[in-house]
Amino acid sequence: MLVVPHPGNDVVLDALIECSGDARATANAINARYKTHNATPTSSTKRKLASSDLTGWLNPGTATSEKPPSTKKRKDAQLPAEPQNPAKPSSSADTTTKPVVNLMQVLRSPPASKSSIPRLPPLTLSNPSMVAEHTPCTLHLSILPPELACKLFYFMVDLSPSWKRNRWWLFDRVVESPHRTSFFVRKQGEDNSWHEAAQYWYNGRPTDPPEEFPALMEEACQYIEDTVNKEMLKRERFPLEWAGHEPGEKLWHANVAASNCYEGAKESVGPHSDQLTYLGPYPTIASLSLGTTRTFRLREVVPSDEVSERHPRTFNVPLPHNSLVIMHAATQESFKHSIPPQSALDLYRPLYPHPSRPTSPPEPSNCRINVTFRFYRPDFSSNSIPRCKCGAPTILRADMKNRHDGKADKYWWICYAGAQNDGKGCNFWRVMDMKMEGRGPTCADRSEMASNNQASFPQRVTV
Numbered sequence: 428m429l430v431v432p433h434p435g436n437d438v439v440l441d442a443l444i445e446c447s448g449d450a451r452a453t454a455n456a457i458n459a460r461y462k463t464h465n466a467t468p469t470s471s472t473k474r475k476l477a478s479s480d481l482t483g484w485l486n487p488g489t490a491t492s493e494k495p496p497s498t499k500k501r502k503d504a505q506l507p508a509e510p511q512n513p514a515k516p517s518s519s520a521d522t523t524t525k526p527v528v529n530l531m532q533v534l535r536s537p538p539a540s541k542s543s544i545p546r547l548p549p550l551t552l553s554n555p556s557m558v559a560e561h562t563p564c565t566l567h568l569s570i571l572p573p574e575l576a577c578k579l580f581y582f583m584v585d586l587s588p589s590w591k592r593n594r595w596w597l598f599d600r601v602v603e604s605p606h607r608t609s610f611f612v613r614k615q616g617e618d619n620s621w622h623e624a625a626q627y628w629y630n631g632r633p634t635d636p637p638e639e640f641p642a643l644m645e646e647a648c649q650y651i652e653d654t655v656n657k658e659m660l661k662r663e664r665f666p667l668e669w670a671g672h673e674p675g676e677k678l679w680h681a682n683v684a685a686s687n688c689y690e691g692a693k694e695s696v697g698p699h700s701d702q703l704t705y706l707g708p709y710p711t712i713a714s715l716s717l718g719t720t721r722t723f724r725l726r727e728v729v730p731s732d733e734v735s736e737r738h739p740r741t742f743n744v745p746l747p748h749n750s751l752v753i754m755h756a757a758t759q760e761s762f763k764h765s766i767p768p769q770s771a772l773d774l775y776r777p778l779y780p781h782p783s784r785p786t787s788p789p790e791p792s793n794c795r796i797n798v799t800f801r802f803y804r805p806d807f808s809s810n811s812i813p814r815c816k817c818g819a820p821t822i823l824r825a826d827m828k829n830r831h832d833g834k835a836d837k838y839w840w841i842c843y844a845g846a847q848n849d850g851k852g853c854n855f856w857r858v859m860d861m862k863m864e865g866r867g868p869t870c871a872d873r874s875e876m877a878s879n880n881q882a883s884f885p886q887r888v889t890v
């Protein structure tokens with residue numbers, strides 16, 4: 428079993444988007460990027476090159492090939508264009524021989540930069556005002572009453588042995604995430620429509636019906652919703668954000684939550700942006716940290732038209748027990764986030780004894796529990812998600828290299844069936860069209876309505 432930081436295929440999906448859905452160009456581009464990085468191969472890099480060539484990933488004979496929306500290369504794509512003479516398929520990359528190779532070595536290697544633009548060192552954002560200054564996120568310390576935070580930590584740690592390691596196909600092998608995860612829904616009437624969404628938390632794997640929010644999670648969620656709503660009132664809203672709440676209803680509420688357990692310093696999650704399939708564009712996600720402090724890393728994705736001017740910057744945010752990061756709108760569109768492995772960590776020392784051992788002193792722990800509270804939008808409900816030719820629901824991803832200013836945003840519906848189906852999906856691609864697909868109302872729709880009614884509407888959209 429190859430263990431890679433989840434979700435390792437984020438890099439591949441981004442590269443596919445940059446190559447306008449052309450899978451062959453994507454494989455060639457990833458190979459070319461790797462080869463550029465290792466321009467003067469040593470004997471060890473030669474060995475890696477031979478075993479990790481991605482050309483064999485493509486299997487056009489089995490793919491249900493839909494012509495991508497545009498096969499014309501985008502001139503602003505960061506990855507190199509398809510070579511004139513595509514490399515001959517490497518025998519060692521042949522799917523029948525299945526070489527064992529850590530694909531992250533291939534996918535993670537950025538090209539050696541020859542540019543003169545200064546690289547900025549990673550910046551540690553050690554307090555809430557620094558986080559707000561440099562990122563679209565806000566950090567909130569001591570978010571829950573201390574006893575509730577401690578009880579919820581114990582409760583989730585006790586539950587976590589039943590959580591799953593995410594598994595999916597990447598190219599021709601199954602990979603597994605280096606942490607455990609679970610998914611919860613908030614009971615709201617008889618609505619079971621998020622069962623399918625839960626499967627997406629597990630990369631399209633069939634799952635048992637998701638669990639409902641346990642009582643302690645529900646209690647915590649109410650504090651978190653209050654903070655998120657207060658923060659949302661302070662910030663600008665983006666045109667594609669959801670604005671369909673009823674008068675008097677909260678701007679944001681959580682209807683699902685995903686949890687992660689990282690045991691020890693080495694468990695991690697790789698750089699990714701969250702899938703937008705049910706969240707829609709410009710989501711707000713509230714991420715609660717309990718237990719040992721870990722670093723939350725944010726790395727900006729520089730739009731294509733700025734790559735020659737500046738390098739992306741990396742920000743490290745230490746997240747202590749009982750802290751909340753709100754990933755506000757535009758975080759998923761313009762940053763990747765991760766929990767990198769660490770060489771060491773400080774044990775968490777609970778203030779209170781475990782409820783089932785009230786007379787024993789609390790034991791230090793090397794676990795971190797993370798709960799991300801999310802709002803799955805009604806206009807992105809399961810039955811509205813386009814299906815690909817495999818018959819499976821597609822996933823929604825932002826074209827991160829496009830500028831994200833609320834005006835020129837682009838999102839793609841992409842086949843994701845390959846993640847569970849021996850790595851074989853179809854080449855389904857479609858640009859999302861909010862209006863044509865009948866989605867909304869968004870902040871832009873509301874603001875349009877207001878101007879049609881000739882009401883004066885402020886520049887900052889308030890809904």
Ligand SMILES: O=C(O)CCC(=O)C(=O)O
Nearest residue numbers: 687696701714766797799
């Ligand atoms: O553990 C964290 O703070 C991040 C988890 C995460 O990125 C995710 O669940 O999508």
Ligand SMILES: [Fe+2]
Nearest residue numbers: 699700701764
């Ligand atoms: Fe995430």
